[in-house]
Amino acid sequence: MFRNNYDNDSVTYSPTGRLFQVEYALEAIKQGSATVGIASANHVVLVALKRNAEELGSYQKKIIKVDDHMGIALAGLAPDARVLSNYLRKLAMNSKLVFNRPLLTSKAALSIADKAQENTQSYGSRPYGVGLLVGGWDETGAHLYEFQPSGSVLEYYGAAIGARSQAARTYLERNLETIRQCTEIEDLVVHGLNALRDTLSQDMELTMKNTSVSVVGKDQDFVVYDDEDVQVWLDKLDSTSNARDVDEAGDAGNAGDDEAAEAENADATGIASGANEENTASDRMDTD
Amino acid sequence: MNHDPFQWGRPRDDVYGTYNQSIAKCSNSVEFPSMHTQQPIITGTSVLGLKFKNGIVIAADHMGSYGSLLRFNNIERLIRVGSETVVGISGDISDLQHIERLLHQLETEEEVYDNTGAKLRAPHIHEYLTRVLYNRRSKMDPLWNAVIVAGFNDDRSPFIRYVDLLGVAYGASALATGFGAHLAIPLLRQLVPYDEDYVKVTEEEAREAIVNSMRVLYYRDARASDKYTLATLSFEDGKVQVKFAEDMQVENQSWKFAEKVIGYGSKQL
Numbered sequence: 121m122f123r124n125n126y127d128n129d130s131v132t133y134s135p136t137g138r139l140f141q142v143e144y145a146l147e148a149i150k151q152g153s154a155t156v157g158i159a160s161a162n163h164v165v166l167v168a169l170k171r172n173a174e175e176l177g178s179y180q181k182k183i184i185k186v187d188d189h190m191g192i193a194l195a196g197l198a199p200d201a202r203v204l205s206n207y208l209r210k211l212a213m214n215s216k217l218v219f220n221r222p223l224l225t226s227k228a229a230l231s232i233a234d235k236a237q238e239n240t241q242s243y244g245s246r247p248y249g250v251g252l253l254v255g256g257w258d259e260t261g262a263h264l265y266e267f268q269p270s271g272s273v274l275e276y277y278g279a280a281i282g283a284r285s286q287a288a289r290t291y292l293e294r295n296l297e298t299i300r301q302c303t304e305i306e307d308l309v310v311h312g313l314n315a316l317r318d319t320l321s322q323d324m325e326l327t328m329k330n331t332s333v334s335v336v337g338k339d340q341d342f343v344v345y346d347d348e349d350v351q352v353w354l355d356k357l358d359s360t361s362n363a364r365d366v367d368e369a370g371d372a373g374n375a376g377d378d379e380a381a382e383a384e385n386a387d388a389t390g391i392a393s394g395a396n397e398e399n400t401a402s403d404r405m406d407t408d
Numbered sequence: 409m410n411h412d413p414f415q416w417g418r419p420r421d422d423v424y425g426t427y428n429q430s431i432a433k434c435s436n437s438v439e440f441p442s443m444h445t446q447q448p449i450i451t452g453t454s455v456l457g458l459k460f461k462n463g464i465v466i467a468a469d470h471m472g473s474y475g476s477l478l479r480f481n482n483i484e485r486l487i488r489v490g491s492e493t494v495v496g497i498s499g500d501i502s503d504l505q506h507i508e509r510l511l512h513q514l515e516t517e518e519e520v521y522d523n524t525g526a527k528l529r530a531p532h533i534h535e536y537l538t539r540v541l542y543n544r545r546s547k548m549d550p551l552w553n554a555v556i557v558a559g560f561n562d563d564r565s566p567f568i569r570y571v572d573l574l575g576v577a578y579g580a581s582a583l584a585t586g587f588g589a590h591l592a593i594p595l596l597r598q599l600v601p602y603d604e605d606y607v608k609v610t611e612e613e614a615r616e617a618i619v620n621s622m623r624v625l626y627y628r629d630a631r632a633s634d635k636y637t638l639a640t641l642s643f644e645d646g647k648v649q650v651k652f653a654e655d656m657q658v659e660n661q662s663w664k665f666a667e668k669v670i671g672y673g674s675k676q677l
Binding site for chain 1: 532535539
């Protein structure tokens, strides 16, 4: 109710022990378009939905290569993601130069977490407004981590962040067994795109312009597919349009309902934070 | 401007007259600032290393010489880093102690602070030391050492590689620093004439060759001692074993012939 007393800076605890500035940063991620990551035993796939500010503008990049064996996908403030990816590149090059050893995915994820955490306990700074999916292949295998500006990092088999990402998570939860057993990159990408497709709003579909695909794993350097290159992957899908439209045609009944309900929830939180005084339409930063 | 490196940045004497040092307000000024790591003081002599089919033997004696004075006889020059690497260091002992500290710091960071499951192995430690040593020599302030790193690659094949105060690095199946490069390498190479021959060498043969070389060094190197440490690293049954023998002593010396040696030529008994 009296939230505003305790949300002026990131070093003030609320009476219930919360950091509202950090929670607002987490809201910024929800404003960004969705990003999905999945990991099998030997590969990690990151797929992302790109947004353009207006019809004439280009689509904001969502996937950034860090090194031959690692890359990140973002949801939230793109400039913050650039800062963090540059830092990761520096760490990766340092590890290569000083130890002749590729940077571990776990170490990369924890390093940016430490960096983000510092911003939650020093006056004058702000938390990063971006969530990242860090995927990599190293001597300990294929790993996928979700990074949050609160400094929390968790490892996942499948993760999704950004607007309407709950729908993608639902898909991943339902198909976890088959995803984990994928040996072919192709099958993994199709699962990733299926999950991403579920995050689409009504009357939208995956196109080569708004979709990014990336792959990394055993004997597979990190590679991003964009524009024309992504069409080959889209062609492997049975449909590129929203799952709810497909549902109309027949097979699943309650699945669609769940997702619709969840999407509604996500929208509701979006509206709630949008209504917050801090977030008037005029000075709201763009998120991707 | 004078382009002589020792006078760099100073006005030229033949144009402006001799530079007045007192302008710079350093009363006991010399031509070049003093540097403290420009020569080794307490030194350790050779380190020897030899590959065998599933491991490495590495040895170094316990002497720390102060010029020709055999000042310290209990210096340990083989440093264990992590569970499967041994670093042998010759040259300046204070710099050795500095490197020892760096390596133990590194070990703590890697294996305790962010225990991420990946081991710091010999190739990584060697690369790190190469960076450190080359960086220091590039600052004209070298760590006055020659180092041999012994251990295993990620696939657990034996690894041994050299790096010195210039940042020069190389690998071979038989390696030695300092005096050992002249006296021990020829003996060790009888076992491994070519680099890939190490696969034919057994642990016993490698150990014997190193023990013999340590004896030859004790005969002919005035800075060597007869007490030494010999470490054997081997990979067997999926496990790395490191045996550290710190109480080795040069044995079976042959001095019997000495009593028959009289004079330098013409003098007879």
